[in-house]
Amino acid sequence: MIQPLVYKFGGASIKDAKAIQRIAQLLKSRWVNNLVIVVSAAGKTTDRLEELISLSFENKEFSRPLLELMEYHLDLCKGLFEEDHSIYARVENHFAQLHRALENTAIKDNQGFFYDQIIGYGELISTRIIQEYLCLIGCSCLWQDARELISTDSHTKMAKVDWALTMQHCRKALIPKLETFPVVTQGFIGKDLQGNTTTLGREGSDFTAAILGVSLGASSVTIWKDVAGILNGDPDLFPDAVKFEYLDFEEAAEMTYYGASVIHPKTIKPLSKHGISLYVQSFLDPDKPGTVIGSFGQAPRIPITIIKNNLILIELRIRDLSMLGGFHFDYIYDVADDIHAEIQLTQAAAAHLNIVINTVSLTDEQIVKAFRDIFHVKVNRGLKLITVKNPTTVELDHYRRMEADLILEQRSLDLVQWLFKV
Numbered sequence: 001m002i003q004p005l006v007y008k009f010g011g012a013s014i015k016d017a018k019a020i021q022r023i024a025q026l027l028k029s030r031w032v033n034n035l036v037i038v039v040s041a042a043g044k045t046t047d048r049l050e051e052l053i054s055l056s057f058e059n060k061e062f063s064r065p066l067l068e069l070m071e072y073h074l075d076l077c078k079g080l081f082e083e084d085h086s087i088y089a090r091v092e093n094h095f096a097q098l099h100r101a102l103e104n105t106a107i108k109d110n111q112g113f114f115y116d117q118i119i120g121y122g123e124l125i126s127t128r129i130i131q132e133y134l135c136l137i138g139c140s141c142l143w144q145d146a147r148e149l150i151s152t153d154s155h156t157k158m159a160k161v162d163w164a165l166t167m168q169h170c171r172k173a174l175i176p177k178l179e180t181f182p183v184v185t186q187g188f189i190g191k192d193l194q195g196n197t198t199t200l201g202r203e204g205s206d207f208t209a210a211i212l213g214v215s216l217g218a219s220s221v222t223i224w225k226d227v228a229g230i231l232n233g234d235p236d237l238f239p240d241a242v243k244f245e246y247l248d249f250e251e252a253a254e255m256t257y258y259g260a261s262v263i264h265p266k267t268i269k270p271l272s273k274h275g276i277s278l279y280v281q282s283f284l285d286p287d288k289p290g291t292v293i294g295s296f297g298q299a300p301r302i303p304i305t306i307i308k309n310n311l312i313l314i315e316l317r318i319r320d321l322s323m324l325g326g327f328h329f330d331y332i333y334d335v336a337d338d339i340h341a342e343i344q345l346t347q348a349a350a351a352h353l354n355i356v357i358n359t360v361s362l363t364d365e366q367i368v369k370a371f372r373d374i375f376h377v378k379v380n381r382g383l384k385l386i387t388v389k390n391p392t393t394v395e396l397d398h399y400r401r402m403e404a405d406l407i408l409e410q411r412s413l414d415l416v417q418w419l420f421k422v
């Protein structure tokens with residue numbers, strides 16, 4: 001069989017009926033059997049589901065916002081299907097299940113588990129709508145439950161992928177289907193060995209596309225976004241940002257690590273390992289080339305600015321006055337791993353160490369407890385990290401003017417990072 005192709009569409013690309021019609025035309029003009037279409041929840045559905053989950057935890061009334069979310073999906077369908085189409089009953093049925101799940105007090109005690117059983121409904125519903133609509137316009141395709149493909153551990157809210165099992169499932173369950181029909185499946189969700197739904201972390205659908213791309217030995221993965229490609233800064237913040245035509249895997253991975261939110265940070269590594277090119281293209285202008293991420297070697301040295309908010313600075317001072325050594329670094333990375341915190345920056349001095357992490361769901365108490373055996377711990381919240389790769393005097397002068405709020409600066413030859421109080 002010809003190598004599969006993976007396309008991924010995020011929430012913005014399917015936020016209303018017009019947007020769905022646009023991506024359906026994009027797909028129709030590129031229609032081939034061996035296409036895997038990974039889709040996220042429509043618009044801001046996942047945010048709405050998080051709000052419903054919080055209401056349910058607090059034993060507050062959630063019927064009204066749930067109804068509004070259902071109305072949003074039914075309205076979306078009205079712009080695409082005739083009144084008597086079976087999709088309406090299907091969507092209503094999903095919402096009835098969702099209502100029951102939100103009421104299920106038996107699983108509410110385990111908050112992470114409860115979250116995972118509910119948050120993926122957005123994807124389950126959106127993929128039904130997209131698959132039915134594609135069939136309606138003559139693009140016959142199959143709906144595939146991603147949980148039958150992506151196998152994970154049971155870690156809630158950010159499960160780890162079991163690559164060997166996932167590859168097995170993809171070969172067995174997906175490849176035979178792709179011989180005859182393209183497949184529409186969900187981003188973001190998987191299943192653990194007990195058969196429970198798991199999730200890959202917020203905005204994890206890009207990662208799903210990479211997992212399926214690797215597991216199927218795809219020829220390429222294309223992520224369709226509302227931007228022209230990867231730019232050297234977020235266009236919402238830097239209107240003059242320029243697009244990269246080519247970007248090396250390493251450079252792209254670094255950008256996502258420092259916080260460029262255009263691609264989920266876990267997406268690049270597996271694709272790079274298997275030499276599968278990643279295309280980032282605009283669903284608003286699909287015929288225009290976007291950015292190709294691959295093995296190109298050194299990228300042009302233009303400044304790249306990445307801004308990341310809501311970070312936590314943890315100041316660690318060694319308790320027994322010994323000097324900082326390899327043991328301390330091993331220790332903090334192990335602890336960070338245990339508490340599922342990602343370290344964004346470290347700065348070391350003789351007997352103390354500053355680390356910046358991005359896990360805001362941890363309380364100060366949890367953070368202090370995690371490190372206190374070895375360190376005195378101080379936690380500072382709500383910080384902004386600005387990272388500039390290949391800085392010129394323009395960026396250096398600009399950010400130096402914000403000195404009053406500067407908490408920490410770190411510089412190397414081709415990278416400057418500033419941590420600011422917001």
Ligand SMILES: Nc1ncnc2c1ncn2[C@@H]1O[C@H](COP(=O)(O)OP(=O)(O)O)[C@@H](O)[C@H]1O
Binds near residue numbers: 009011012227234236
């Ligand atoms: N370096 C960058 N290049 C392009 N877009 C960026 C960059 N950094 C941040 N963005 C933002 O990423 C957004 C697209 O990502 P996202 O909204 O997560 O897409 P989706 O939900 O469709 O997966 C753009 O609208 C843009 O504002």
Ligand SMILES: N[C@@H](CC(=O)OP(=O)(O)O)C(=O)O
Binds near residue numbers: 201205
């Ligand atoms: N719907 C999920 C997963 C995702 O990746 O969405 P998007 O592709 O729209 O960022 C979320 O919002 O977290």
